[in-house]
Amino acid sequence: MNISFAPLQGYTDAAYRRFHNQVYGDCIDFYYTPFIHLHNGEPRHRDIRDIEPGNNQGINIVPQIICRDANEFHTLVNAVIATSHTHIDINMGCPFPPQSRKGRGSGLLVHPDTVSEIATAIDQYPQLTFSIKMRLGLDNPQQAIDLLPIFNQARLTHITMHPRIGTQQYKGTVDMQSFARFMAKCEKPVIYNGDITTPEQIDIIAEQYPNLHGIMIGRGLLARPSLALEYKQGITLGQEEQIERMLELHSLLYEHYSTVLQGDAQLLTKVKTFWDHLESLIGHKPHKAIKKATSIAKYNAAVQAI
Ligand SMILES: Cc1cc2nc3c(=O)[nH]c(=O)nc-3n(C[C@H](O)[C@H](O)[C@H](O)COP(=O)(O)O)c2cc1C
Missing domain, CATH: 3.20.20.70 (Aldolase class I)
Structure with missing residues (x-):
């Protein structure tokens, strides 16, 4: 298919x-x-x-x-x-x-x-x-x-x-x-x-x-x-493996957006959208921490904590 x-x-x-x-x-x-x-x-x-x-x-x-x-x-x-x-x-x-x-x-x-x-x-x-x-x-x-x-x-x-x-x-x-x-x-x-x-x-x-x-x-x-x-x-990936791959995708996107976007505010807004549909994969608490991050430093710490 x-x-x-x-x-x-x-x-x-x-x-x-x-x-x-x-x-x-x-x-x-x-x-x-x-x-x-x-x-x-x-x-x-x-x-x-x-x-x-x-x-x-x-x-x-x-x-x-x-x-x-x-x-x-x-x-x-x-x-x-x-x-x-x-x-x-x-x-x-x-x-x-x-x-x-x-x-x-x-x-x-x-x-x-x-x-x-x-x-x-x-x-x-x-x-x-x-x-x-x-x-x-x-x-x-x-x-x-x-x-x-x-x-x-x-x-x-x-x-x-x-x-x-x-x-x-x-x-x-x-x-x-x-x-x-x-x-x-x-x-x-x-x-x-x-x-x-x-x-x-x-x-x-x-x-x-x-x-x-x-x-x-x-x-x-x-x-x-x-x-x-x-x-x-025809395989099923466990949660850990799914998260690992997803974080790899996130890193590539983060790196890309940090070179093409101007300033931390724009970068933060853009990279936060990546997580809009990912709450069920990473869990409520880590998701909330990412969405609430008010600076790139807090954002990065929240992503690290997953
Ligand atoms: C945020 C968002 C943006 C979308 N943008 C488009 C679009 O540009 N063109 C389009 O044909 N459909 C768009 N759609 C509809 C999706 O392509 C899709 O038809 C819809 O989400 C249903 O499929 P899904 O249940 O697999 O998500 C959008 C949907 C959402 C939620």
């Missing part, structure tokens, strides 16, 4: 992806990049730098864009083409109101005409391939199923489905019944994404849906960075 690392804005930047691959071997088939969006009509330089091949050596990345219409789509696609990538993922799942209210991400799923315009715009780039990452709908799980006549006709290599609706954000459970209905009618290869935290869960999904094209994991990999390695190698 193919394993993709989900795009996670604020977490899986180029450095995280590169060092994750360095520490955990080649266990991730594709690292999707956090979405590139337009800011005052242009993509941000740092987002473009993040997908440049030179910053992603040795790993397969899938650059992702988020757009509200075909005009934004063309601008973003051309920006990605300039970096020489030949595959682009289109975000139709983002649930965050600043995006969805403006008709981007899951907000697109209630505008079939715009989805159709974007699907047609794809045909203007025969040199590229495209995929979509989406949710079941903005506010109703029927919405994705209703869009399938468009997606089934479109030139898409695959669709990644996170079976929640946008208004749900990350609350409640994934809707596996609607996922199965979507799968049954979708003529494109489907990747499953959502709430996977253990190698056993990957096995269960793979068994339940033998036609799946792959599995994408986000927060589960931030919480247990060895998850895909354990699945691919």
Whole structure:
């Protein structure tokens, strides 16, 4: 089973992806990049730098864009083409109101005409391939199923489905019944994404849906960075070994950020985010000490104490 690392804005930047691959071997088939969006009509330089091949050596990345219409789509696609990538993922799942209210991400799923315009715009780039990452709908799980006549006709290599609706954000459970209905009618290869935290869960999904094209994991990999390695190698790492490897990843990231960021305050803010999903691995007390650290010295002492 193919394993993709989900795009996670604020977490899986180029450095995280590169060092994750360095520490955990080649266990991730594709690292999707956090979405590139337009800011005052242009993509941000740092987002473009993040997908440049030179910053992603040795790993397969899938650059992702988020757009509200075909005009934004063309601008973003051309920006990605300039970096020489030949595959682009289109975000139709983002649930965050600043995006969805403006008709981007899951907000697109209630505008079939715009989805159709974007699907047609794809045909203007025969040199590229495209995929979509989406949710079941903005506010109703029927919405994705209703869009399938468009997606089934479109030139898409695959669709990644996170079976929640946008208004749900990350609350409640994934809707596996609607996922199965979507799968049954979708003529494109489907990747499953959502709430996977253990190698056993990957096995269960793979068994339940033998036609799946792959599995994408986000927060589960931030919480247990060895998850895909354990699945691919058929092993289970003990807590100590998991912590040891995770600290190796942390050291590489810390060293990197301390050379590229200006000053201790910026460094402290950035490195603290690394721990956002790691409380269950390291325990409540060490986690709290790291999150509460007010200086780099206190931070380093808290990490040493794990
Ligand atoms: C902090 C955060 C940032 C995210 N950024 C993106 C993004 O840039 N593009 C995207 O398609 N999905 C994004 N997602 C959604 C994840 O890729 C994924 O679909 C979601 O977390 C469900 O998968 P999981 O349960 O394995 O984490 C983000 C999710 C979180 C929590």
